[in-house]
Amino acid sequence: MFSRDRWQEIFDTIRKNKLRTFLSGFTVALGIFIFIILFGFGNGLKNQFQEFFLDDATNTITLFAGKTSMPYQGFKSNRRIEFDNSDLADIKENFPFFLEYITPRISRSASVKYKNEFDNYSTRGVGPAHQFAEKTIMMKGRYINEKDIENKTKYAVIGRLVAQDLFNQGDALGQFIEIGNSVFKVIGIFQDDGGDREERYIYIPYTTRQLLEKSNDKVDQIVLAFKPQLGHSGSLVFERKLREFLKKKKSIAPKDPNGIFFRNRADILKQNQQFANVLQLIVTFVGLGTLIAGIIGISNIMVFVVKERTKELGIRKALGATPKSVIQMILQESVFITTISGYVGLFIGIFVLKSIGVSLQDYFIKDPYIDTTTALFATIILILFGGIAGYIPAKRAARIKPIVALRDE
Numbered sequence: 001m002f003s004r005d006r007w008q009e010i011f012d013t014i015r016k017n018k019l020r021t022f023l024s025g026f027t028v029a030l031g032i033f034i035f036i037i038l039f040g041f042g043n044g045l046k047n048q049f050q051e052f053f054l055d056d057a058t059n060t061i062t063l064f065a066g067k068t069s070m071p072y073q074g075f076k077s078n079r080r081i082e083f084d085n086s087d088l089a090d091i092k093e094n095f096p097f098f099l100e101y102i103t104p105r106i107s108r109s110a111s112v113k114y115k116n117e118f119d120n121y122s123t124r125g126v127g128p129a130h131q132f133a134e135k136t137i138m139m140k141g142r143y144i145n146e147k148d149i150e151n152k153t154k155y156a157v158i159g160r161l162v163a164q165d166l167f168n169q170g171d172a173l174g175q176f177i178e179i180g181n182s183v184f185k186v187i188g189i190f191q192d193d194g195g196d197r198e199e200r201y202i203y204i205p206y207t208t209r210q211l212l213e214k215s216n217d218k219v220d221q222i223v224l225a226f227k228p229q230l231g232h233s234g235s236l237v238f239e240r241k242l243r244e245f246l247k248k249k250k251s252i253a254p255k256d257p258n259g260i261f262f263r264n265r266a267d268i269l270k271q272n273q274q275f276a277n278v279l280q281l282i283v284t285f286v287g288l289g290t291l292i293a294g295i296i297g298i299s300n301i302m303v304f305v306v307k308e309r310t311k312e313l314g315i316r317k318a319l320g321a322t323p324k325s326v327i328q329m330i331l332q333e334s335v336f337i338t339t340i341s342g343y344v345g346l347f348i349g350i351f352v353l354k355s356i357g358v359s360l361q362d363y364f365i366k367d368p369y370i371d372t373t374t375a376l377f378a379t380i381i382l383i384l385f386g387g388i389a390g391y392i393p394a395k396r397a398a399r400i401k402p403i404v405a406l407r408d409e
Contacts, residue, residue, distance in 0.1 A: 010333045020301070024337050027297035028382060029345030034290040035378050036349030036370050042284060044360065044368030046277075059100070060133050061239055063222040063246070064261040072253035081250050081259050085210075085217040091224065094245060098238040100227045103127035104219035106209045112202065113178040114166040121162055123179060123202045125209030125219075133223045134192065136203075141173050141188030148205045155208075156184035159199035160191045179204070182212060226266075235266040291382060299389035302334055306393035323398035327391065334390025335383060342379045342386075350375065 014021045065081040088102055106125035111118060124130070131143045139160060148155050156177065163172040163186075172186045184204060192198035210216055226238045239262055244254070252259040316326060353368045360366070 009329065010336060013333065014337075020304075021337060024301045025341035025344070027301065028338050028341035028386060029348070031291050031293060031295070031297070032342050032345030032379055032382060033349045033352075035288070036346065036375055037352060037368075038286055038290070039284055039374065039378075040349070040353040040368035040370045041365055042281075042368075043370065044356075044365035047368075048366040058265050059228050059235070060223055060225045060265050061235065061242070062263040062265075063224070063242075064263070065220070066258050066261055068252055068256055069258040070253040070256040072256065073251050075251055081252065083219045083222055085219070087222060087246070087249075088219070090245075090249065091222070091242070095238070095242065098226050098230065098234070098241075100225040101129035101132060102222065102224040103129040103133060104206045105130065105221040105223055106206050106219055107221075108209070110180040110202075111178075112162070112166065114175065117166045117168075118178075119165055121200055121202050123204060123209075125206035126203050127206055129225070130203065130223065133225060134194075134198070136190045136192055139189045139191050141186070143188055143190070144203060144205050149207050152207045152211050153205060154182060154184045155187045155205065157188040157190055157203040158186055159201050160189060161196060161199040162202060163189050180212075232266050232270050235264055239264050239267075291378060295382060295385040295389065299385075299392075302330075302389045303393045306330060306396070323395075326398040327394045330394035331387060331390050334394075335387045338383045338386025342382050346375055346379050 063083065065083050068075070068077050068079045068081065071077045083104070085104075088104060091102055092099065103126055108123050108125075109120060110123050112121050112123075126144065127149060128143065128145050130136075131138075136143065141157070143157055144155065147153075156179065158166075158172065158177075166172070166177065167175065172189055175186050176183050177186060178184075179202065190199075190203075206219065210218070226235050230238065243260065243262060246252075246260055247254060247256070250259065350370065353370065356365075356368055360368070
């Protein structure tokens with residue numbers, strides 16, 4: 001029930017004890033503020049991990065050729081392994097259950113020229129499926145297709161920044177550019193959420209790249225995607241079977257850790273998500289520790305406040321105040337200060353998180369945030385314990401006899 005007199009007493013007490021009230025409120029606000037900041041940083045860390053690993057398809061496995069480290073079947077160690085077009089065909093034929101798509105990748109650096117503009121760019125000889133592996137977004141034109149692969153066309157798909165460098169504001173589609181000593185027609189312009197580096201690539205048909213290199217059939221890397229429904233465990237089974245198959249085909253010792261290397265993005269993603277979750281859990285525990293420290297702080301202050309007002313409470317009881325009214329007065333004051341301070345810390349914490357944005361991206365924290373439910377729950381918990389912190393000493397004080405309280409020094 002609303003009591004104007006009681007609220008008047010509370011405000012009078014706050015005015016008379018400004019420092020004490022400030023310290024009480026500051027402890028609560030600081031506890032909530034630090035909890036929100038730390039929890040938000042944990043979410044920002046997860047955001048950065050997701051952006052880093054979700055820029056490309058997460059169901060891909062990339063194969064890299066290396067050198068053997070063991071002799072096997074008459075072959076000496078330190079033998080260089082090479083992939084070729086037959087490997088693509090064999091993987092398609094032997095792993096239809098696991099495979100969603102496959103593409104080779106042949107990377108070269110080349111000088112690229114258009115009229116008086118020129119620069120050095122990285123080119124990639126790829127197949128049509130490479131667009132899905134890299135999540136390439138077409139802005140204009142089209143990507144490389146199967147006919148380009150079959151006909152070994154001199155077509156190029158250029159990144160947004162390549163188009164900007166070479167053509168300024170002009171339309172690049174249909175124009176001819178020199179890549180090395182060959183002329184290519186621009187058939188598409190793409191963008192990539194991976195950033196500037198990704199948008200400085202030039203894609204051409206991998207068969208065209210092989211044609212330019214004395215009609216060989218070699219490829220640098222093989223990028224393949226497993227069917228998403230297989231999940232993480234299925235991808236590991238696929239990786240193991242594929243490793244065994246290729247080692248047998250390339251005559252690599254079964255126990256040789258080198259020769260062929262695999263990068264399973266699903267496995268990497270899961271490991272890093274687990275790492276990010278553990279970090280957030282640690283940060284959350286630190287935040288909860290701060291919250292608990294705030295609760296202890298407000299408890300200590302309330303004990304001191306009640307002790308300081310022992311004589312006042314004795315006078316009130318001598319004048320007829322009931323123990324219940326004494327408890328309610330102290331409890332109401334405690335909850336009021338805790339509530340106001342808690343929400344001040346809440347709003348400041350949320351404001352700071354929103355202001356940070358991507359400014360801490362160099363420290364792997366991007367767009368830190370805390371959901372409203374968690375923030376309000378933490379604040380309500382602190383308010384609840386703030387009430388308990390005021391109730392316990394108030395109840396003890398309400399039991400003191402007026403004559404004893406009046407003698408308190």
